[in-house]
Amino acid sequence: MVSALVTTLVQYLVSGLVMLSAVLAAAWLVWLSRDLPARIGGARGVGAAALALLALWLGLVVGYAPIEQVQGVVQKIFYVHIPAIIPTYLGFALTAVGGIGYLRTRAESWDQLAASGAEVGVIFCTLMLVVGPIWAKPVWGHWWVWDLRLTSTLVLWFIYVAYLLLRGLAYGSDAARTFTSVYGIVGTAAIPFVYFAVDLAQGSTMHPSNPAREGLPAEMGRTVGAGMVAFLAVFAWLVARRMEIAALEARSPAARAPGALG
Amino acid sequence: MSYLVAAYVVTGLVLAGYALRLRAARARALRDTQLRS
Numbered sequence: 001m002v003s004a005l006v007t008t009l010v011q012y013l014v015s016g017l018v019m020l021s022a023v024l025a026a027a028w029l030v031w032l033s034r035d036l037p038a039r040i041g042g043a044r045g046v047g048a049a050a051l052a053l054l055a056l057w058l059g060l061v062v063g064y065a066p067i068e069q070v071q072g073v074v075q076k077i078f079y080v081h082i083p084a085i086i087p088t089y090l091g092f093a094l095t096a097v098g099g100i101g102y103l104r105t106r107a108e109s110w111d112q113l114a115a116s117g118a119e120v121g122v123i124f125c126t127l128m129l130v131v132g133p134i135w136a137k138p139v140w141g142h143w144w145v146w147d148l149r150l151t152s153t154l155v156l157w158f159i160y161v162a163y164l165l166l167r168g169l170a171y172g173s174d175a176a177r178t179f180t181s182v183y184g185i186v187g188t189a190a191i192p193f194v195y196f197a198v199d200l201a202q203g204s205t206m207h208p209s210n211p212a213r214e215g216l217p218a219e220m221g222r223t224v225g226a227g228m229v230a231f232l233a234v235f236a237w238l239v240a241r242r243m244e245i246a247a248l249e250a251r252s253p254a255a256r257a258p259g260a261l262g
Numbered sequence: 263m264s265y266l267v268a269a270y271v272v273t274g275l276v277l278a279g280y281a282l283r284l285r286a287a288r289a290r291a292l293r294d295t296q297l298r299s
Contacts, residue, residue, distance in 0.1 A: 073263060073266055074263070074265050074266050076266055077265065077266060077269040080269055080270065080273050081269075120280075123276065123277075123280050126276065127272075127273060127276050127277070130272055130276070131269045131272060134265050134268050134269045134272070135265070135269065137265065138265045234277060238280065238281065238284065241281075241284045241285075241288060242284060244288060245284065245287050245288050245291050248288070248291035248292060248294075248295050251295055252291070252294050252295045252298050
């Protein structure tokens, strides 16, 4: 009885820690974007924390998370696939926040936040889309099926790849930034659709239902929670670095990397 | 097991590859900014 209570409390603690990490990552990136040159020094600490958290997460995956009885060891792909979701959605949400900020103030720093969020969000979305089929093939027998969850996630990826391509084609002008700001804000409408696509599909999908970590065995819940926090730290560090590069390029347009996204 | 290894190798390659790309872009941007100032 007492041990069950402790287990439940720890699971809620892990869930709370993941939510807190997401809020902190978003708040830190918005705060950073307001005065990047003065505040970017803190990114080094975030990078070090991200590496330490990745090492902890990998240690838990290898030595702590149990081998699932039905799927076997391949189920451990779960600990990569699921943590990639939050940075994906958070990156695209930051694109909307940056877009709103830019439309209100016309400050380039908001636009840099929007572009950086989209680019790193696409990286994590790509990871999710690549790793998912590697898990699906041995377990469900297919690399890919055109069901609602998978297809809508692919559409979400295309929406933000198109956003980055648009930025690359129309680099620098206020009209282009205004257009991509609106595009980035409207694009977030796809996120709840993608998330709830599994429920909308009502069983006609290969994809498992949205994970309720409270329903997972404790060791699995803690390991995936550690993965989420680690990936959020990596995400925050990557977005900070991407914003720094965008700010440097803005000071010296010739420095813009050839073929750079955004 | 090979699927599991593939998934984690792909994850490492994607994240490390992007981080290295950012590092190179940052070095290039810093160099160019210093040259122009």
